[in-house]
Amino acid sequence: MGKLYSFKRSLWVFHASGGSCNACDIEIIAALTPRYDAERFGIRLVGSPRHADVLLVTGAIPRDFADKLKRIYEQMPDPKAVVVVGCCGTSGGVFYDSYNIAGPIDEIIPVDVYIPGCPPRPEAIIDGVVKAWLKIEKLEKQLEGKE
Amino acid sequence: MTPEFITYAFAFPILGVFLGLVYKGIDRRVSARLTSRIGPPIRQPFWDVGKLLLKETIVPENAVAWLFNAMPLVAFASSMTLLLYIPFGILKAPLEGYGDLVVILYLLTLQSLAMAIGGFASGSPFSSVGAQREMVLMMSYEMPLATVIVGFALVYRSFSLTTIATTPVWNMVGPLAGIGILLLLVALLIVTPAELAKLPFDIAEAETEIAEGMLAEYSGRNLALFYLSDAVRGFAMAAIEVVLFIPFTLSSIFNLSLTGPALYIVEGLWFLFKVLVVYLLAITLVRTSFARFRIEQASRVFWVYVNIIALVGLALVWMGV
Numbered sequence: 001m002g003k004l005y006s007f008k009r010s011l012w013v014f015h016a017s018g019g020s021c022n023a024c025d026i027e028i029i030a031a032l033t034p035r036y037d038a039e040r041f042g043i044r045l046v047g048s049p050r051h052a053d054v055l056l057v058t059g060a061i062p063r064d065f066a067d068k069l070k071r072i073y074e075q076m077p078d079p080k081a082v083v084v085v086g087c088c089g090t091s092g093g094v095f096y097d098s099y100n101i102a103g104p105i106d107e108i109i110p111v112d113v114y115i116p117g118c119p120p121r122p123e124a125i126i127d128g129v130v131k132a133w134l135k136i137e138k139l140e141k142q143l144e145g146k147e
Numbered sequence: 148m149t150p151e152f153i154t155y156a157f158a159f160p161i162l163g164v165f166l167g168l169v170y171k172g173i174d175r176r177v178s179a180r181l182t183s184r185i186g187p188p189i190r191q192p193f194w195d196v197g198k199l200l201l202k203e204t205i206v207p208e209n210a211v212a213w214l215f216n217a218m219p220l221v222a223f224a225s226s227m228t229l230l231l232y233i234p235f236g237i238l239k240a241p242l243e244g245y246g247d248l249v250v251i252l253y254l255l256t257l258q259s260l261a262m263a264i265g266g267f268a269s270g271s272p273f274s275s276v277g278a279q280r281e282m283v284l285m286m287s288y289e290m291p292l293a294t295v296i297v298g299f300a301l302v303y304r305s306f307s308l309t310t311i312a313t314t315p316v317w318n319m320v321g322p323l324a325g326i327g328i329l330l331l332l333v334a335l336l337i338v339t340p341a342e343l344a345k346l347p348f349d350i351a352e353a354e355t356e357i358a359e360g361m362l363a364e365y366s367g368r369n370l371a372l373f374y375l376s377d378a379v380r381g382f383a384m385a386a387i388e389v390v391l392f393i394p395f396t397l398s399s400i401f402n403l404s405l406t407g408p409a410l411y412i413v414e415g416l417w418f419l420f421k422v423l424v425v426y427l428l429a430i431t432l433v434r435t436s437f438a439r440f441r442i443e444q445a446s447r448v449f450w451v452y453v454n455i456i457a458l459v460g461l462a463l464v465w466m467g468v
Contacts, residue, residue, distance in 0.1 A: 006197030037184040039175075044193055048273075049213060049353025050366040077203035077366040125164070 007053070007079070008133050010042040014052030016072050019101065020059025023119040024086040028056065031122035038126050049075045054132050057105050060088035060095040066102035073109040079139050081132035083113040085125060090114045155241040156231065163230035166419070167378035168192040173423065174381070174431045181435045192378060196371050204367030209270035218265030219365070219372035225257040227377040229383045234312045234390060235418055238411070247306035248296050250388065255292075258380055259285055262344075262373065263351075266361030277360020280442050281344070281351035287449035288341045288348075294329045294457035295338075298464045299391065302328070312390045324467025330460030332392050337453050339388070339429045341445070343381050347437035348445050385426040386418075393421055395413060 017025055031038045032045065046052055047068045049072050061069055073082065082105075087093035089105045105111055115128035172189035179186025206212050231242040232251050259281060266278030300306055302319050318327055341348035352360040361372060397403060397417045398410070440448065 006194040007201055009194040010191065034182055034184045037179070037186070039179060039187050040185050042187055044196060045354075047357075048357065048359040048363045050364055051359065051362070051370060053202070075205075077205050079202070125189040 007136050010044075011053050011129060011132060012046045012051055013042050013054045013056050013129060014046055014049045014072075014076070015056045015058070016049075017068060018057060018059035018061040018065050018069065018089070018105075019089065019095075020086070024058035024088075026120055027119045028058070028085065028125060032127045033122075036122045036126060038129070041126070041130065043126070043129055049073075050077065051063055052076050053080060055080065055082045056085055056129070057079055057082065057107075057109075058085045060092055060098070060101040060107060061103070061105055062100055063102045066108050069105070069108055079136065081112045081135045082109055083115065083128050083132055084111050085117075085120060085128070087116055087118045090116050093118065121140045150267055152241060159230050159235075159241055160227045161226070163379050163382065164375060167375070167380075167382040168196065170382050170385075170423065170426055171378045174426065177427055177431050178435045181432070184212055184449060186409070192374075193261055196374055199371035200368060202367040202370075203268065205364075207270055207364050210364065211268040211270070214268035215265060215364075216369065218261045218268065218356060219369040221375075222258045222261040222265075222376040223372045225254045225261065226379040226383065229254045229258075230379065232308065233386050235386070235415065238415075239309060243309050245309075248299065248308055248311075249306050250258035252292065252296055255380070255384070256285065257342070258376060259342070262361045265365070266351075266363075267375075269361075271364045273358045273363040274361055276357050277351045277353075277363065281361060283442055284348060284351060284445060287446045288338045288453075291334045291453045291457040292338050292342070292450060294454075295335045295391075295463050298327065298331045298457075298461045299465055301461070301464050301468055308387075308390060312394050315394050316392065320464070321371075321467050324464045327460040327463030327465075327467060328392075330456050330463065332388075334453050334457035334460060335388060335391070336429045337448070337456075339384055340433050341449070342386060343377070343430065345381075345433035347440045349446055350439060350442050353439060381426065382422065382432060383421045385429065388425050388429065389418065389421045393425075 015025070015028060030036060049055070055073060055076060057069065073080075084090050084105050088095060092098070092101060092104050094132060095101050113128045113131045115124050117124055120128075167340040169189065171192040172187070175191060176189055206215055229251060232240050232246055232254070234240045234243070263285075264280040264282040266274035266281070296306070299311060300317070302316060302324065303310055317325060320328055340346065344352055354360060357363070362370065365373060396414055398414070404412075
């Protein structure tokens with residue numbers, strides 16, 4: 001049993017919506033409904049970035065929102081992971097090269113998991129959040145390496 | 148200070164934390180089942196606490212640092228002390244004789260107060276709004292809560308919880324006062340979710356409107372302490388209700404003549420079962436079925452309706468005794 005064992009069982013997610021069209025946001029809510037029930041895996045939506053382990057970002061990020069997103073990321077306590085939901089966030093999607101957006105999210109904050117789709121299905125979102133474990137496992141190996 | 152006393156004083160809080168987290172796990176599981184979900188495993192709260200202890204603890208730049216860090220400790224310490232005043236079934240409370248129902252009332256208030264002060268000290272507007280709402284809510288529900296305790300004092304001529312636990316209240320009162328006690332029970336059950344900041348009275352911690360309110364700026368170790376004190380408080384509140392209103396022991400119901408360890412095991416499990424039933428009915432069922440009130444609606448519920456119920460109950464008890 002690794003040091004971060006309980007971490008993998010309890011991921012609290014904070015959802016930041018950028019210039020999203022709301023489709024991804026609805027699908028995130030769908031992941032919490034009885035049909036998909038993300039709480040089974042200890043995944044919970046929280047209301048404050050201070051409580052969060054995973055930052056879920058949706059939508060293409062408008063230029064005005066870029067520094068706010070950076071601040072939300074900085075407010076989260078370590079260790080943390082960032083998951084991008086939807087095509088707009090991963091690559092810019094249909095807004096690719098638009099003068100209004102600050103670029104894909106990985107140009108603003110470090111991203112660990114990309115979930116493509118327009119919008120992605122709830123299964124994909126749960127899978128993506130669970131893949132944030134991979135980053136935590138990487139951290140775990142680093143910790144063990146240090147000892 | 149006998150060795151037995153010291154063992155109790157250490158064993159009760161550890162047991163209390165364990166049971167509090169288990170009950171929280173059961174609560175989440177049952178709540179999930181009620182909405183036809185599968186729900187997290189019962190062990191989930193333990194993982195949550197373990198994870199929170201691993202996380203970085205941030206103190207915001209414009210917070211009053213010492214107050215901000217002290218309040219989780221105050222909340223945790225007061226919930227631990229609360230456990231020492233509650234007689235678990237047939238076991239006596241370790242601090243029996245050093246305090247009574249009034250001290251319990253203050254310890255319950257101290258936790259909410261610690262959260263509110265912590266909210267004000269975090270220097271975030273969300274926390275301030277949450278703390279203000281908590282203060283308003285406290286002003287609303289303290290009156291019915293105090294009425295319930297005064298009602299018990301009228302019946303027993305004493306505030307001691309051990310006296311109340313040993314003689315069931317229903318044997319002490321006539322039919323008229325019995326109806327009064329029943330009304331007091333209803334009032335206390337409605338106050339319970341507000342006392343524990345659970346839906347529909349979690350206005351101070353509304354996650355969608357004010358970003359978790361009072362707890363908005365708390366993270367890591369501090370949040371874990373609040374999490375633990377919340378879990379313990381839920382268990383303690385349900386235990387107080389059991390001690391006050393359903394103190395019947397299995398031996399007295401079935402005329403069992405158990406002795407030694409068998410008695411303690413059977414009565415202990417029976418007590419935990421009663422606490423579980425109260426916990427599920429007063430907290431889980433209510434928080435799953437209702438949506439959040441607005442703050443002025445919650446105030447009206449307590450100042451008008453619950454107060455009327457509690458005061459009528461008190462009047463009946465007064466006339467009946």
